[in-house]
Amino acid sequence: MIAVLTKEAQRPVVKEFFELFKTPWEYHRPGNEYDVLLCCGTEAIDSSARLVLAYSAERQLYDENNGIQIKAQQPGGFVGYKEESIPIYGNRVTLSGKGVTVLRDNATQETAALVIASNRQTFVRIGFDLFEETRVSLTRGQPAKNSAIPTLELHIAFLRNLIVTFSTFLVEVPPVPANYSFMVCLTHDVDHVAVRDHKWDHTTFGFLYRATIGSLIDACRGRKSTQHLRANWVAALSLPLVHLGLVKDFWDQFDRYLEIEKGLTSTFFVVPTKGDPGQDANGFSRRKRAVAYDLSEIATLLSNLREANREIGLHGIDAWRDVQKARAELEKIKLATSAPGVGVRMHWLYFDEQTHGILEEAGFVYDSTVGYNETIGYRAGTTQVFKPLDVKKLLELPLHIMDTAIFFPAYLDLAPEEVGTAIGPLFENMARFGGVLTVNWHDRSIGPERFWDSAYVNLLQRARREGAWFPTAAQAVSWFQRRRSTTIENIAQDGDTLRIKVSVGEGENDRLPGLRLRVHKNCGQTVDSLLPLKTKALSIDTTFNHSELLSVRL
Numbered sequence: 300m301i302a303v304l305t306k307e308a309q310r311p312v313v314k315e316f317f318e319l320f321k322t323p324w325e326y327h328r329p330g331n332e333y334d335v336l337l338c339c340g341t342e343a344i345d346s347s348a349r350l351v352l353a354y355s356a357e358r359q360l361y362d363e364n365n366g367i368q369i370k371a372q373q374p375g376g377f378v379g380y381k382e383e384s385i386p387i388y389g390n391r392v393t394l395s396g397k398g399v400t401v402l403r404d405n406a407t408q409e410t411a412a413l414v415i416a417s418n419r420q421t422f423v424r425i426g427f428d429l430f431e432e433t434r435v436s437l438t439r440g441q442p443a444k445n446s447a448i449p450t451l452e453l454h455i456a457f458l459r460n461l462i463v464t465f466s467t468f469l470v471e472v473p474p475v476p477a478n479y480s481f482m483v484c485l486t487h488d489v490d491h492v493a494v495r496d497h498k499w500d501h502t503t504f505g506f507l508y509r510a511t512i513g514s515l516i517d518a519c520r521g522r523k524s525t526q527h528l529r530a531n532w533v534a535a536l537s538l539p540l541v542h543l544g545l546v547k548d549f550w551d552q553f554d555r556y557l558e559i560e561k562g563l564t565s566t567f568f569v570v571p572t573k574g575d576p577g578q579d580a581n582g583f584s585r586r587k588r589a590v591a592y593d594l595s596e597i598a599t600l601l602s603n604l605r606e607a608n609r610e611i612g613l614h615g616i617d618a619w620r621d622v623q624k625a626r627a628e629l630e631k632i633k634l635a636t637s638a639p640g641v642g643v644r645m646h647w648l649y650f651d652e653q654t655h656g657i658l659e660e661a662g663f664v665y666d667s668t669v670g671y672n673e674t675i676g677y678r679a680g681t682t683q684v685f686k687p688l689d690v691k692k693l694l695e696l697p698l699h700i701m702d703t704a705i706f707f708p709a710y711l712d713l714a715p716e717e718v719g720t721a722i723g724p725l726f727e728n729m730a731r732f733g734g735v736l737t738v739n740w741h742d743r744s745i746g747p748e749r750f751w752d753s754a755y756v757n758l759l760q761r762a763r764r765e766g767a768w769f770p771t772a773a774q775a776v777s778w779f780q781r782r783r784s785t786t787i788e789n790i791a792q793d794g795d796t797l798r799i800k801v802s803v804g805e806g807e808n809d810r811l812p813g814l815r816l817r818v819h820k821n822c823g824q825t826v827d828s829l830l831p832l833k834t835k836a837l838s839i840d841t842t843f844n845h846s847e848l849l850s851v852r853l
């Protein structure tokens with residue numbers, strides 16, 4: 300059991316941190332015996348724990364007692380652990396003293412974490428505040444330049460590694476569903492149902508330009524094949540026939556998605572109101588943000604999607620900034636889909652620090668807006684569904700990969716054959732850390748003039764090959780809700796067998812995959828032979844679905 304000592308103000312962060320790193324812990328209670336004492340931003344206390352982890356970016360009394368000198372560093376740097384670099388967003392210090400260096404400051408190569416071992420106790424001094432780092436990731440989020448780094452998962456991996464190195468075992472419920480390697484959540488923001496809806500507006504002229512001249516430029520740059528160039532010119536020429544209803548609307552790609560995703564499921568986020576651009580953070584309306592379809596016009600489409608086991612969520616316009624508007628938008632989706640719970644992703648990813656509170660008050664089940672418009676990766680530093688710090692129940696399903704970020708010339712501007720390499724590291728992180736990879740491919744992106752279908756098909760193939768579970772957004776959130784309701788109540792060691800009592804709270808949902816209990820075992824590593832974070836240290840998984848007593852042989 301880990302005992303935590305921290306400032307009162309960090310308590311909501313601590314609670315959420317240990318939902319992401321689901322291992323037994325409690326706030327330190329005087330008189331209780333613990334294996335590990337984790338102090339963060341506070342003085343340590345005299346403890347019988349075999350391992351004391353002292354995270355702080357300030358000088359503490361224990362520094363003096365352990366002969367450690369500290370030196371403040373310029374904010375905005377990285378610390379390195381073997382081949383990994385972890386960005387530190389809050390204050391950080393470097394350390395000098397007698398001990399073994401386990402983290403280094405990337406800029407100065409000075410020690411950022413120091414292990415001082417004695418017979419009685421191992422003391423690890425780490426020069427930043429773990430919970431402050433967690434708070435920054437889950438609120439402000441990471442700047443786009445660090446988007447590739449799953450920062451919170453690395454903090455968890457480093458902490459886990461220390462605990463396993465200096466103890467005999469560690470038990471956790473990892474963010475990995477039973478019988479699968481990780482989750483991939485396929486979503487589609489529905490911005491343009493049909494080109495026919497647009498008459499002669501900026502969208503149509505934009506399409507005509509991109510399909511003709513734009514495609515020619517793309518073909519010259521190797522971004523489009525001559526086959527796609529030809530198909531785009533044909534599409535542009537056929538536009539009058541589409542308007543006359545003589546040719547199928549080439550932006551209507553819903554059946555094609557169902558075919559590509561055969562045997563899987565996905566979530567479609569639809570806009571509640573036609574012609575409403577909403578407002579941005581400065582109160583301005585940008586006419587281009589309005590969509591040209593109305594829920595009443597796509598009733599048949601919505602019922603077809605639901606029949607095909609697709610989830611329908613809200614693609615919000617003003618729900619992010621106003622609770623009345625959020626309620627009205629939610630009601631429209633409820634009426635159109637008769638779904639009991641509704642999730643949301645904002646159109647153009649509009650968002651501010653009030654949004655999660657507003658969405659919770661309006662009655663949404665989850666949000667999936669926290670991501671980047673301009674790049675792919677981990678805005679909140681995590682592969683996991685999390686609860687924003689200022690709400691009670693609403694969960695956030697962070698967005699990791701969006702087609703427009705990959706292909707738009709102003710963003711990553713990748714050629715289709717470059718996409719596999721670009722998203723490779725995200726798949727590697729899924730295999731390492733578990734969690735859910737959330738993908739947004741816009742409704743019309745697989746048709747003219749984009750033809751971004753091959754990259755999507757390849758992504759699905761890779762996810763299938765690597766053993767992913769494909770939940771809808773609501774199912775992914777439910778699975779994490781179930782994991783959050785789980786506690787490891789008791790661990791008893793009997794020889795080389797651990798008897799572990801787990802209890803699963805609300806929502807006994809047998810339609811979802813079960814949970815895993817993972818026991819990490821020290822396989823001989825010491826402070827002189829620390830393992831890289833990438834190594835799969837010896838761990839034993841058991842699966843469970845209900846409250847029960849599990850036995851694990853070490």
Ligand SMILES: [Zn+2]
Pocket residue numbers: 488489490614645646647
């Ligand atoms: Zn949108």
